[in-house]
Amino acid sequence: MTPSSTLSTPRALARLLPFARPVLPRLILGAVSALAASIVALMIPLVLEGVVGGPIASGDPGQILWGAIAVLALGLAEAILVWARRWFVLAPSTHIEYELRTGFYRRLQRLPVSFHDRWQSGQLLSRMMQDISLIRRWLAFGLILLVVNVLTIAIGTVLLFQWHWLLGVIFLIFSAPLWYAGFHFEKQYGTLARQSQDQAGDLATSVEESVHGIRVLKAFGRGGHALAKFTRQAETLRQTELRKARAIGQIWFWLVLLPEIAFAFCLGAGIVLASLGELSVAQLFAFFAMATVLRWPMESIGFLFSFMLDARTATDRIYEVFDEENTIVDPAAPKTIPTARGRLVFEDAHFRYQDAPETQRDLLDGVDLALEPGETMALVGLTGSGKTTLTTLPARLYDVTGGRVTLDGVDVRDLTLEELRTHVAMAFEDATLFSASVRENVLLGRDDLDPTSPEGERVMREALTIAQAGFVDELPRGVDTVIGEEGLSLSGGQRQRLALARAVAARPAVLVLDDPLSALDVDTEALVEEALRRVLAETTALIIAHRPSTVALADRVALMEHGRVTAVGTHSELMRTSDHYRYVISSLDSDDADAAHEGVAS
The missing domain is CATH 1.20.1560.10 (ABC transporter type 1, transmembrane domain)
Structure with missing residues (x-):
């Protein structure tokens, strides 16, 4: 074009x-x-x-x-x-x-x-x-x-x-x-018109960043610095x-x-x-x-x-x-999975960004990993090992640049995006909520439900209970309270619990969790994990574990190093056989590590 x-x-x-x-x-x-x-x-x-x-x-x-x-x-x-x-x-x-x-x-x-x-x-x-x-x-x-x-x-x-x-x-x-x-x-x-409109866009970006980051700017006393940057951009415009x-x-x-x-x-x-x-x-x-x-x-x-x-x-x-090319589109002849069992397999999966230098290795460099239906798999590894990148592939937030990812034997690229994302749900560490009611946020992934119907109410309440999000009933209008932009009116732990409830309410065959409990206190985390065990018993789950206590949720653990899965097994097996796994676990909080070890051993 x-x-x-x-x-x-x-x-x-x-x-x-x-x-x-x-x-x-x-x-x-x-x-x-x-x-x-x-x-x-x-x-x-x-x-x-x-x-x-x-x-x-x-x-x-x-x-x-x-x-x-x-x-x-x-x-x-x-x-x-x-x-x-x-x-x-x-x-x-x-x-x-x-x-x-x-x-x-x-x-x-x-x-x-x-x-x-x-x-x-x-x-x-x-x-x-x-x-x-x-x-x-x-x-x-x-x-x-x-x-x-x-x-x-x-x-x-x-x-x-x-x-x-x-x-x-x-x-x-x-x-x-x-x-x-x-x-x-x-x-x-x-030429001047183009410069002016681009500079106006840059100025809008600065305003948006300052508004979203107002707490950080105030906490570090950097309001003057932000104002100086904005003033320079405004003067250029x-x-x-x-x-x-x-x-x-x-x-x-x-x-x-x-x-x-x-x-x-x-x-x-x-x-x-x-x-x-x-x-x-x-x-x-x-x-x-x-x-x-x-x-x-x-x-x-x-x-x-x-x-x-x-x-x-x-x-x-x-x-x-x-005119931007959309590289993630529906296939010309899509396949379907009438009833998803949840078997998720990475077959020699590679991924690299399009603008990455040729000399740079792939972020994911040949991942082979299989999750059986109903199995919970924890991903552990040092920062930069590729854990988060791997979790973006099942829902096709990014596409593999080599190999493939399959769901119940079907390449995820052969499914329509609408169908795929009804089978796969995600909850991120950085929980993003929308300026809508609690009810609408939790049931975001359930287009098949009327949020105000009895069934919608039941699904929402069940998800909130699993996520230990009972605090919503104390809000001014309960579940009909409109939360602020990006949920910034709530604490980090409250946002994470609502995001987790949203993922659970979607009732997916595969649930991908990117350390969704990092902002919770120990007691709340324990309650959420106990409730999640019941949900994960019927759902295939891939969980990034940044704390050993999260490992306790998993049936098996996959260890990632330099974009590859180098070991797979139970926590106890990897503790016995993998020096790098012991190093990764020891780099986390020792008390949590002991709790995870005891929880898995029991």
Whole structure:
């Protein structure tokens, strides 16, 4: 697909056509109304010529009245047509904005995690809100007026020649440099517009990071540091906006100056022609009336041209997201697993990031591991051994770059993402909650349930009990309490328990847990582990264990070193046979290690 940045401005903006096609008839009617309004405005000087050359010259009051009525009628018709233009385009432009915004959000949801790893959230937010709103305003106002005003200038210039060719030539000569100035303006302003919108995205990212990290900034007294960074970015954006304003000021200078010079020369030439009898006073009056009507379209070209370039840049920016390749998609001929048993197998699984140097080894370098239905497997290893990366593969947050991962003998890439993610659920160490009610957060993975139904209530309560999340009943509105953004109004342990409840409520065949109990106190952790044992007895589970107490939940333990599984067995077996396993366990809390050893041995 051709990148927008390599396209001409008309072709880049034409990419919006699929979104505009359903409402194109109304947009065209709006443009026709605007053009008709301009034609009516151009007719007024022709009527004035007749009035000045006839009734005014003869002094007939009755004819002057009819001339005034004709001008009034034309003015009223122009006003009605301008209103019609706004009526035709208002609803369609908001429809296009809606379709663009929902399509953009849908695309963000479908793009893989690797895309979101690379992109700043502020950049995406500025595209979603500012750029799409700018496109809507341009379609409703800028595009139509640009096309209509250019046509008005062309028609009006032709009409100027009807009074005298010399006056038309003078006006045309002084108008020609405007097109050269516009071409030069496009090259300069286009670059500045892109810089400005990208810098606005960076600024949005800084605001978002500061708001989300406000506790850290306050705790370390780094508010001033954050403000200084924000100020530098805001100043950079301000300077870019000033350069944009200077560029616009320069084009406006020529747009105002040249017509004034043209008027002066035309006035001089007109007086000479009138004195020679080649031009009547009525014709000279009508000529200047026509030139006055053309003045606004000519002056508006600079503003509308800059508006178009802003819209082109906004279109480029949103299509950078639309054009991103989605590497994690549904298969062309998907398979199904009617009733998942939960046998999860990694077969020579490799993974490396796309931009990783060729000399760098794979993060996962040939993992072979099999989890039987209903088995709980703990993953242990030192930091950087590949544990977390391995847990992202069953649900296809990332895809293997070599080998495969199978669920009940079916390659996970052969299942639709919707089906796969009903069989595999995850709970992360860094629990993310949404600004919604507790009920909605816990039942997020259960599209098959009405959250307010008796069955939905039962599933939610069961999950909350397993996660020891009874604290929700003490919230102001219980399970209907809307928790704050990202759940920051709750403690870390409370967020982890709700995230765990969400994973349990999904009733998956495979449950992947990335150290989901790290923020819990010892007593609460013990209660959660006891409840989890009942759940895990029927569910295949892959658990990253950062504390030996978590190992007590597992039937078997897999030891990871340098992206490979180097040993698999029970805790007791690995303690006897693996020096590295003993080293990993000993590097954890010794009291927890003893508790885990005693728990597994018993």
